[in-house]
Amino acid sequence: MAVIIEIERLQLYYGAFHALKNVNLSIPENNITAFIGPSGCGKSTLLRTLNRMNDTIQGVRIEGDVTIQGRNIYASDTEVEFLRKRVGMVFQQPNPFPKSIYDNVAYGPRLHGVTKKADLDALVEQSLRSASLWHEVKDVLKKSAWSLSGGQQQRLCIARALAVEPEILLMDESTSALDPISTTKIEELTRELRQKYTIVMVTHNMHQAARISDRTVFFLNGEVVEASETETLFRAPVDQRTEDYISGRFG
């Protein structure tokens, strides 16, 4: 399977605090990769290095390489705006803009220069369809995004991320604020999306990783302890620390 993201010798410091320690990881294309591990082990930090969201945090220092399709995203000539178009992100709390449903989805394409109404209409419909939301909102596109339920808002945020046609979608605990039915919908949607996108997700919920991911990476104290096929990691972990974590002995 083709590797789309290669992380090599990655170190990340928040000031004096060493948050990621020599991370080496290959992430395959059109797969769901889940990051699991106890609170504070560096899962979200690593996720944020993949679209340079840590750049906005003061005092962060990064060493090592992250390459996406062979290009080092920390090279000085990387256009961060373009990188974030290719690597979209969905957060823990649904965060639609205080705009209409339509304008939320059209926001990114407009920013990237799409102005024709017919083109925007097509992109909005296609993105909402991909996020399994079209049928619920097609007659109320002018309504405020804030009028939607939490689960619908999160699918709208997924549609908004997809509207700029990314290759990679980062999901940071994207279901943890949702009820079980909305969670199931997003899990099913994530499985569908992987046919077209590479998905990297952080989850607190081991069962969720086991249910939907293809590969799982277990972190502890800023280090990768074990990374393998999800089925293997949960059935026959190699490292004792992985075994202790997945069997609920800590975390």
Ligand SMILES: Nc1ncnc2c1ncn2[C@@H]1O[C@H](COP(=O)(O)OP(=O)(O)OP(=O)(O)O)[C@@H](O)[C@H]1O
């Ligand atoms: N902006 C920041 N400044 C300083 N330290 C930070 C910052 N963000 C995270 N950290 C620290 O880095 C470590 C890793 O945090 P991170 O949020 O990546 O962990 P996590 O595994 O995603 O945790 P959780 O599951 O609780 O979200 C933690 O010790 C955290 O306190």
